[in-house]
Amino acid sequence: MTQTTEKPAEFVEALAKGIAILESFDADNPEMTLSEVARRVGLSPAAARRSLMTLETLGYIGRKEKRFHLKPKLMALGSAFYFTARVDEILQEDLRSIVERFGDASSVGTLDGGDVIYVAHHSVQRARRAAAVAGARYPAYATSMGRVLLAALNDDELDQYLNEVQPQKLTSKTCTNTKALRAELMVARRDGYATTVDQLDYGITALAVPIRDAKGKTIAALNTSGYTGLTSPETLVAERLPALQEAASHIAHQLTRYPTLRSALGG
Template identity: 40%
Template sequence: MAKTPRKEQDPEYLSTLERGLSVLRAFDQNRPEMKLSEVAEVTGLSPAVARRCLNTLEKLGYVGRHGRSFLLRPEVLMFGSAFLASMNLEEAAAPHLQAVRDKTGDSSSLAVLSGHEILYLVHVSTNRQIRLGAGVGTRFPIYPTSLGRVLLAYQPDEVIEDYLETANLEKLTEHTVTSKSKLRKSLKQIRSCGYDSAQDELDYGIVSVAVPVFDNEGQIAAAINCSTSTTRVSREELIETRVPLLRQAAGEIEVALRRWPFLVHSIKGS
């Protein structure tokens, strides 16, 4: 799980770079365009610093202007495309997730931990409409997702406890588990059975099941899932029929990861 850098103890930590990246991260689906004052408020930067960051990013081509508002430009995609191209993710994982999708008709994804969220790195979609769309770069909270709980369950105990102490567990539906004691118990069960499932927790009408992907040292590197509509298949049937397919795919991805150890180092942050 990503940790906040201890910048006050690192003389080589560039606060200016941190501020520029915080400006880029301030834009999202709910804030596609922002005025200078809004960027300053979201990032916690002073208006003067926010302005310098925006002007620099604009000259580099990553930020544009529309009237008095700023917005991201397509050039920022080069960072994500460089990661995908250099890490061989499409070759290591996509064919195996595609095979799961072809056999089940469910969407299938690979995700890793990113702070208090999961981050989708590979996604093979279904042709069927589902309530909650996903794709490469999509983020969801850890606690209401089968992917997130699998990823968290295999973390060291101190990481799990830190998450339980600091995470804000909000009710997203009436079925979302927000009790930290229940979540802690679920994580232990996941370690025992090797999978997790979720239904109507992230949003209504969605059921999913996920399994871990381990590196060569037996530590968790990622998780993969199947996700579909509750109108198609029950949670029990999903577990019975998809878990064996996902475990097979996870094994094949683990073999691929041994060919590209730098990919493991990247997604685990070590």
């Protein structure tokens, strides 16, 4: 979903370009040449070079021969949010409790454009699958948390999202038909939860519920997931939904005492 926030007069284009370059690196593009970076970000080679040189000087980007890569110093930016928002204190206790009770994994995420960003995660799983670490970003249509968050949009916002999104086949089961996706989102809106099976990656069956602020606005989502084949959406709903809803309510109550994270999540 395109974000149409108007740029203020104080908007710094150079800073925006630098951040766009940092965000252009991902699992499929861990190292890139200058021309590759420029192409992915939509900059001229000269503009991309200036930003890359600045980021390299600051220690956020490294270079081996003609290929650039991210450096560990960049993690300090993410950890700054983690600690200032007190994510561990506010969220991890409930995630650990869910995982201790049911096993598998549990996460909290929030919507950013058309993606869901994982804010916190706890897991006992060891299998190779799509990483659900804090900071991971995935298409909202392919995750249970993303669907709960999309279902909470008002009708105009949801129409805009569905008109703009171009779902990709991440697995053979990924729903890429926007009419079918809308129908599933309407069910999630009605039921107050969403389930997915092998939408993001094979082997992931998940259930998510909304986390709402004091005014009833959905600002985040909480999920629990297990291995497809060892569980099912019906089993997750029957065995875990009440506990998940209770944890979401507890997190919402916690957020009233921690305005920094509440504001960061949009509450």
